[in-house]
Amino acid sequence: MKFQKLFLSAVLLTSTATILTVAPTANAATNDSKPVAVVENKANFTKEGYIMRILNDRDASPIYVGKANYNKLVKNVTPAKGAKTISPKKVQKVKFRIEKVLNVKGRGAGAPVYLVASKDKKYSTWTTQAFLQYYYLNSKSMQGVTKPLKRIANRLNTSLKKANNKRDFSAAMKAAKKLRGSQRDFVLRSLNQLKKDGSMNVEGKNLLLFGL
Known part of the structure; x- marks a missing residue:
C-alpha cells in the first residue's frame, strides 16, 4: 500500500x-x-x-x-x-x-x-x-463547559462513575444546554458521546476534548 x-x-x-x-x-x-x-x-x-x-x-x-x-x-x-x-x-x-x-x-x-x-x-x-x-473552546460562552471538563481531565481517574467527575460532568452539561445554535448541538452531542464512553481517556474519538 x-x-x-x-x-x-x-x-x-x-x-x-x-x-x-x-x-x-x-x-x-x-x-x-x-x-x-x-x-x-x-x-x-x-x-x-x-x-x-x-x-x-x-x-x-x-x-x-x-x-x-x-x-x-x-x-x-x-x-x-x-x-x-x-x-x-x-x-x-x-x-x-x-x-x-x-x-x-x-x-x-x-x-x-x-x-x-x-x-x-x-x-x-x-x-x-x-x-x-x-475553535470556540476558550471562548467566554464556553467557560461553563470547559472549566468542569478541565477539572475532570486533570484528575488521575477520569471515570464519570466517580462522584466528583460525575458532578463536574453534570455542570458541563447544564452549561452546554444554555448555548445556542450549531454550537449547542455540537457540544451536547460531544458530551453525550463522553457520557457513553464513560471516561475522558479515549483518544481520538471526541473533537470537543482535543487540546483540552
Whole structure:
C-alpha cells in the first residue's frame, strides 16, 4: 500500500518524527506483526465542518500553503521538498476541518494523525490531537463547559462513575444546554458521546476534548 511506504519514510523526517513515530509496546518482542498505516475517511469528524484550530505551539507541524500542497498531502504525509509553509501562529483565526485520519496498527500504536485543511484549502497539514482544539473552546460562552471538563481531565481517574467527575460532568452539561445554535448541538452531542464512553481517556474519538 502506497501510504504505508509514505508513512514509514515520513517517520524518519526530523520535522515530523515527533508526530508520526510508532511507539513500541510492552509485548513488542512477542509480536511479529509490522506497523501498518491505515488511512481512514472519518465522516463523523468531517461532517462537523470547520470547527477546529491548530494550536500555536512550537512543536506543531508547519502549515502548508496553497491548494496544490493540500492535494499532495491527500496522497502523501509530506509534500515536495521546499513546499511553502507558515507557522501555526499565523493561522489562529483560521478554522480547519478534519479531512482524513491515519492510524497505525501492529507492533505498537502512535497517536492517530489527522489531515486538516481550511475551507478554501489554502492551509493544510498532518497533525495530532495534541495540536488541535475546538475553535470556540476558550471562548467566554464556553467557560461553563470547559472549566468542569478541565477539572475532570486533570484528575488521575477520569471515570464519570466517580462522584466528583460525575458532578463536574453534570455542570458541563447544564452549561452546554444554555448555548445556542450549531454550537449547542455540537457540544451536547460531544458530551453525550463522553457520557457513553464513560471516561475522558479515549483518544481520538471526541473533537470537543482535543487540546483540552
